[in-house]
Amino acid sequence: MKRLAVVGAGRMAHIRTQAFLETQRVMLCGVAARRLSSAQAFAYQYGCDTCFDEFRRLSSCAPDVVLVETPHLVQEDVVRWALETGAHVLIGGSPANSAGEARRIAERAAAQGSIVEAGYEARYKAVWESARRRLHSGEIGTLIAVRAVALFAADPASWYYDQTNSGGMPLTHMTYAFLNPLRGLLGHPLHVSAFANRKKHTGPGLVREETCVAGLLFPDEVLCTLTAGYVRSGPADEDAAWQVIFLGTGGELHVFPSDEGPGSLQVHSGGKVTQEVFTGDKPFLAQAQCFLDAIDGTGSCRNAPAEFVADVMIAEAVAASAASHRTIAIGLP
Ligand SMILES: NC(=O)c1ccc[n+]([C@@H]2O[C@H](COP(=O)([O-])OP(=O)(O)OC[C@H]3O[C@@H](n4cnc5c(N)ncnc54)[C@H](OP(=O)(O)O)[C@@H]3O)[C@@H](O)[C@H]2O)c1
Incomplete structure (x- = not known):
């Protein structure tokens, strides 16, 4: 079981957390949102009681996987932090606000062997x-x-x-x-x-x-x-x-x-x-499965870094x- 931390508690966080849990290959270890009440309401639904209003405090949960589901401005800080913890990162939407930042994410992930995937589930x-x-x-x-x-x-x-x-x-x-x-x-x-x-x-x-x-x-x-x-x-x-x-x-x-x-x-x-x-x-489930397979080295993602840099x-x-x-x-x- 991989330890999943979720940053953001909105619409897409629910959809992708449910998809991850449906794989039965992750357990939810913590949730952070802008407001503590929002993180708590989210976590409660999935039987988790570790919640924060500051995403960096999720480091204490030692996540293997971080799901990022926030507005894009804050997302860049979240992704940088998630990679610093050594986690694999699924970014719910566009990976970054600029191609330069998307490239930096790709380079950082490659250097440390982290899987990073952008959330475009169409593929x-x-x-x-x-x-x-x-x-x-x-x-x-x-x-x-x-x-x-x-x-x-x-x-x-x-x-x-x-x-x-x-x-x-x-x-x-x-x-x-x-x-x-x-x-x-x-x-x-x-x-x-x-x-x-x-x-x-x-x-x-x-x-x-x-x-x-x-x-x-x-x-x-x-x-x-x-x-x-x-x-x-x-x-x-x-x-x-x-x-x-x-x-x-x-x-x-x-x-x-x-x-x-x-x-x-x-x-x-x-x-x-x-x-x-x-x-x-069930595209979100298929994406979550592929992402976990990529971490295990038994598969690969369809929006890997070279692809998401091109999108940006x-x-x-x-x-x-x-x-x-x-x-x-x-x-x-
Ligand atoms: N099909 C798709 O793939 C698809 C479709 C739509 C959107 N997206 C993408 O999904 C992602 C999330 O979108 P959404 O519609 O779910 O957004 P949303 O419903 O507006 O939720 C945003 C969440 O981010 C949290 N947040 C804001 N600032 C934060 C901070 N500093 N630290 C931690 N959490 C913070 C908010 O916390 P509070 O609850 O406390 O306010 C909220 O829970 C975006 O990247 C978007 O582009 C993807």
Whole structure:
């Protein structure tokens, strides 16, 4: 049994702690949050009574694994501390607020043999795995273009909307939806040209790119537009606000990855539509299992450091392009 310490006690901390406990390969040894009451309420649910309002005090629990589920500004300190304790670290979202810091995390982890994984669970999701198989099998012919939409109704009072606390919408949201899984399918993008605006919540300190349209050029001249942002209104039709359409020379693949559900896809080819639904998929459990396998040396993670450095680099390029109205060449990580 590995000793798991959790920093943060919000929505994602619950989801990933439950996934870790479901593996039956960890025991919860301590929880820290900004407020002690929050850490206590969280820990109580999982039968743990070691709680702090200062994450460094979790060192006294001697964790093997630290799960980091905090706003991104504080996350960098938490990850540095977790690596200093010698622990393996699963970072719930983007690994760092800058590519430079992501590289430092990667170097530190490599030097001491710690596993570090970023929390993008899409690469563990059956819907994306099926999309990969179908694209590679040539079911829709040669890939021409991709059109993606990822709209999430963020709370303007939350840290997600705060530029400093989140690191910005491209880093917090676009990396996850859908730069990370698209890179897994299409490779490393070569150029980005992006535009962004702010229309709904525009107060001081709020995210610069509330809504962003990024045009990306992937290898083999695959063209992609990704519209992503924090404004989502109208009917609660998740598929319309959260979809990726692949256009091929012989058909289309429509992927509805779903933010919280299992997702589905459709293949439109030769006048026929084939549908696949992924009921029962458990991507957070699969990711937790892979992470623990990597620690044991029996497997490997899908968002290992070289991958997550690339995700942050691309988010930076998207923001830089939107700010400067220039096309930016994205170097390899
Ligand atoms: N599917 C996905 O993979 C996915 C989806 C959404 C978000 N995310 C990522 O998940 C992570 C967590 O997001 P969330 O939505 O769960 O956030 P959240 O619900 O707002 O929770 C944040 C938690 O961080 C704690 N916290 C804040 N400052 C702290 C500090 N200095 N020390 C210790 N704890 C501190 C807060 O403590 P209090 O409770 O005391 O305030 C709170 O419990 C982020 O990295 C986000 O990008 C991933």
